[in-house]
Amino acid sequence: MAVRVQRDDFDQGAEVRRLTAGRSDVGAVVTFAGLCRGTTGSETIGAMTLETYEAMALAELSRIEAEARARWPLQDVLIIHRHGRMEPGDNIVLVVTLSVHREAAFQAAEFLMDYLKTRAPFWKFEEKGEGAGWVAAKDEDDSAAERWTAG
Known part of the structure; x- marks a missing residue:
């Protein structure tokens, strides 16, 4: 399956090896791995919880993946997005484009991440220092995604 939404961790190297095993039609592999940060600005993050409705997230990630395949000549794509509670250093997301x-692999990976940040139905709750709270969407993420729709 090219798209997975899961609580369990993943092994980036193993996922890439599995995707590329025995392939002679690939000249480029681009990966992006998003990790849980330990700080935001000057605040320390103790943990982060990503909430989602798995079926909805899977449907949206699959739609985004299909759009990337329609835009670029890709041999394969893998998107893994975790949900649940994560601590600094934990894997959150993996995007692999072949x-x-x-050029196609880089552009598709960047497109996928820009769209995941703005269109994937995940809600982020951060435990910081003395408090905790939900994280609002960022204007810079919306601006990054808009460049893919500019005519």
Whole structure:
């Protein structure tokens, strides 16, 4: 399956090896791995919880993945997005794009991450210092995603 939404951790290297095993049609592999940060600005993050409705998230990630495949000549794509409670250093998301040439693989990976940040139905709750709270969407994430729709 090219898209997974899960609580369990994943092994980045093993996922890439599995995706590329025995393939001779790939000239470029681009990966992006998002990790739980330990700080935001000057505040320390003790943990982060990502909430989602799995079926909804899977449907939206699958739609985004199909859009990337329609835009670029990709040999394969893998998106893994975790949910649940994570501590600093834990894996959150993995995007892997395979193509014959690097330009398509890089652009598709960047597109996927920009769209995941703005369209995937995940809600982030951070435990920081003395308090905790839900994280609001960021204007810079919306701006990054808008460049893919500009004519």
